[in-house]
Amino acid sequence: MVVKKVYKKKQLMIGSSGRKQKKHIFDWINVIILLIFAGISVYPLFYVLAGSFSEGADYINGGIWLFPRVWSTENYQVVLNDARLWKAYGITILRTVVGTVTALIYTAVVAYAMSRPSLIGKPLIYRFFIFTMFFGGGLIPYFWVINLLGLFDNFMVYIIPGLFSVYNMLVFVNFFKTIPEEIHESAVMDGASEFKILFRIILPLSGPVVSTVALWIAVSHWNSFFDTMIYTSSENLWTLQYYLMKVINESSMPAAGVSLPYELLQKVAPETVSLAAIIISVIPIFVLYPLILKTLTKGVVIGSLKG
Amino acid sequence: MIPLLSKKKINPYQAALSEISPLAARHKKKKITRSNIELLVMVSLGIIFIAVFAYLPMFGLILAFKSGDGYLNIMDAIFKSQWAGFDNFAAFFEDPDFKDVILNTIGLNTLQLCINFPLPIIFAILLSELPWKRIRKVIQVITYFPYFLSWIIYGGIILALINSDGIVNTILINLGIVDEAVNFGEAQYFWATIIITSLLKGMGWGSIIYVAAIAGIDPQLYEAADMDGATRWHRIIHITVPSIAPTIVLFFILSVSGILNNGFDHIWTFQNQINLARSEVLDTFIYKYGVVNLQYSYTTAAGFFKSVVAIVLLGVGNFIAKKTTGNGVF
Numbered sequence: 269m270v271v272k273k274v275y276k277k278k279q280l281m282i283g284s285s286g287r288k289q290k291k292h293i294f295d296w297i298n299v300i301i302l303l304i305f306a307g308i309s310v311y312p313l314f315y316v317l318a319g320s321f322s323e324g325a326d327y328i329n330g331g332i333w334l335f336p337r338v339w340s341t342e343n344y345q346v347v348l349n350d351a352r353l354w355k356a357y358g359i360t361i362l363r364t365v366v367g368t369v370t371a372l373i374y375t376a377v378v379a380y381a382m383s384r385p386s387l388i389g390k391p392l393i394y395r396f397f398i399f400t401m402f403f404g405g406g407l408i409p410y411f412w413v414i415n416l417l418g419l420f421d422n423f424m425v426y427i428i429p430g431l432f433s434v435y436n437m438l439v440f441v442n443f444f445k446t447i448p449e450e451i452h453e454s455a456v457m458d459g460a461s462e463f464k465i466l467f468r469i470i471l472p473l474s475g476p477v478v479s480t481v482a483l484w485i486a487v488s489h490w491n492s493f494f495d496t497m498i499y500t501s502s503e504n505l506w507t508l509q510y511y512l513m514k515v516i517n518e519s520s521m522p523a524a525g526v527s528l529p530y531e532l533l534q535k536v537a538p539e540t541v542s543l544a545a546i547i548i549s550v551i552p553i554f555v556l557y558p559l560i561l562k563t564l565t566k567g568v569v570i571g572s573l574k575g
Numbered sequence: 576m577i578p579l580l581s582k583k584k585i586n587p588y589q590a591a592l593s594e595i596s597p598l599a600a601r602h603k604k605k606k607i608t609r610s611n612i613e614l615l616v617m618v619s620l621g622i623i624f625i626a627v628f629a630y631l632p633m634f635g636l637i638l639a640f641k642s643g644d645g646y647l648n649i650m651d652a653i654f655k656s657q658w659a660g661f662d663n664f665a666a667f668f669e670d671p672d673f674k675d676v677i678l679n680t681i682g683l684n685t686l687q688l689c690i691n692f693p694l695p696i697i698f699a700i701l702l703s704e705l706p707w708k709r710i711r712k713v714i715q716v717i718t719y720f721p722y723f724l725s726w727i728i729y730g731g732i733i734l735a736l737i738n739s740d741g742i743v744n745t746i747l748i749n750l751g752i753v754d755e756a757v758n759f760g761e762a763q764y765f766w767a768t769i770i771i772t773s774l775l776k777g778m779g780w781g782s783i784i785y786v787a788a789i790a791g792i793d794p795q796l797y798e799a800a801d802m803d804g805a806t807r808w809h810r811i812i813h814i815t816v817p818s819i820a821p822t823i824v825l826f827f828i829l830s831v832s833g834i835l836n837n838g839f840d841h842i843w844t845f846q847n848q849i850n851l852a853r854s855e856v857l858d859t860f861i862y863k864y865g866v867v868n869l870q871y872s873y874t875t876a877a878g879f880f881k882s883v884v885a886i887v888l889l890g891v892g893n894f895i896a897k898k899t900t901g902n903g904v905f
Contacts, residue, residue: 295706310718331745377620404882409875410632411865412635437621494839498862543735
């Protein structure tokens with residue numbers, strides 16, 4: 269399609285132009301400062317990796333900074349035997365997938381209507397939406413509404429309140445408006461309904477914006493724990509982050525420990541087990557990181573405010 | 576330039592508000608057709624959602640003017656309790672704990688505004704000045720990563736690093752800076768911990784928008800400056816900074832309006848019983864007193880106060896920015 273060619277990729281990973289210049293003392297100092305910062309910000313991950321493969325008793329002695337002294341995979345065995353981890357993993361994957369897909373569809377439908385010039389009452393509706401970006405009821409009244417809707421301690425509390433966001437809608441609207449009007453006109457001539465135009469024509473043309481918003485939503489689903497903490501009470505609805513919070517804060521051995529052999533438990537400590545749990549929860553983000561980075565660095569211009 | 580990347584489109588707020596402007600109202604009278612009705616059905620999804628999840632809670636704000644503390648059910652607190660006028664607001668202004676909460680909230684955010692706001696800009700400029708493209712890319716890939724981890728994870732690890740036998744204390748002792756391990760969990764270290772950890776986790780990703788803005792600067796400007804014999808410092812001050820100024824102003828206004836908004840996850844991760852005096856902020860206060868202690872009216876009033884301050888700050892920040900630089904959110 270013609271339109272697709274228009275959205276050429278722009279390399280945003282590159283800073284300002286590739287000016288030719290002699291290396292200066294400033295360049296060396298600059299690169300050293302930046303590398304040190306990069307090293308410090310990523311070091312915690314190496315630490316976790318080392319700790320998670322350390323024997324518990326040895327880890328407690330301290331001094332493990334980069335590599336395990338006494339190699340051990342028992343921490344992972346204990347964590348992987350914890351039924352709560354798998355349950356939390358399942359809930360988190362489910363809410364991320366379902367939450368992202370439904371939110372994209374819901375938001376895109378509203379955004380499409382808002383992007384059409386023929387929508388009746390548009391300025392008023394805009395005001396109705398935008399006011400809520402700057403003013404809200406706060407936590408307690410929101411909590412009341414969640415209760416009122418019967419969402420408390422219900423899996424749907426992860427999905428329904430996240431269906432729509434005014435900000436994401438505006439990002440969609442901005443993109444939809446850049447799609448040439450002729451495409452819409454010819455579809456109308458063919459007798460297509462507005463729903464059909466959105467799902468058959470507009471959305472397939474909106475790849476960059478859809479993937480950017482999808483990742484914003486997915487990452488925030490994956491990392492959220494606040495909603496679990498406040499809107500749920502049963503262990504069945506624990507998300508991965510909430511499970512991690514419990515394991516880290518309480519420094520308690522995962523519950524499944526009871527049924528594990530004594531030799532295994534001797535080799536682990538609550539601290540090292542929780543480090544192993546952290547690693548397991550980070551794996552999906554790590555694996556998807558190249559994709560996330562590629563999509564979102566392009567998307568930075570699409571919705572600069574989220575950056 | 577493709578429409579998506581043109582500078583005018585960069586701000587969704589402006590784009591949206593231009594819809595409301597009188598110019599937009601000059602359309603011809605719209606006819607009711609099948610397509611129009613379909614569009615109304617589509618947009619009603621958004622209207623219903625916002626009515627329920629944004630305006631209904633605003634109705635719930637009447638809790639702030641009632642004496643609804645102590646009810647088990649928020650519904651009863653709203654409908655069965657007595658009117659209290661401004662008593663709840665008066666109560667928290669007199670509460671000695673609340674003074675600390677406000678001080679912590681504003682203090683932490685002011686520090687963030689002074690330190691964590693400008694540093695990503697400097698980081699982006701330093702990155703763009705790097706002559707080695709590959710190293711630049713490696714640094715970007717590394718420093719962006721922590722942003723995608725939750726505070727539970729990243730903060731949990733940092734806590735292990737700064738405890739009494741963690742690497743931070745080991746280094747400090749070996750360098751002779753301190754004699755014995757520092758307990759970073761104490762109240763006096765809380766603000767520094769928050770500032771530094773938020774830089775470690777967020778500075779990389781926070782710089783990306785400025786990196787994009789710098790990438791959009793016309794290279795000819797730099798070439799012309801080089802011809803005129805400009806030093807690197809001159810180029811940064813006279814070309815780079817003015818070119819990204821609109822982006823900086825936009826983000827500054829939005830940061831100012833968020834001054835009562837500490838990231839709950841971040842604070843929650845580092846808060847403990849010992850550092851409460853410096854770590855209790857509005858968000859954690861409202862959660863504990865409202866959801867846990869059932870003081871619905873008291874905390875709704877606190878939340879209401881917060882929303883009003885935020886909206887006033889947004890307006891003031893925008894006004895000042897418009898007067899001084901000609902750029903604003905609206």
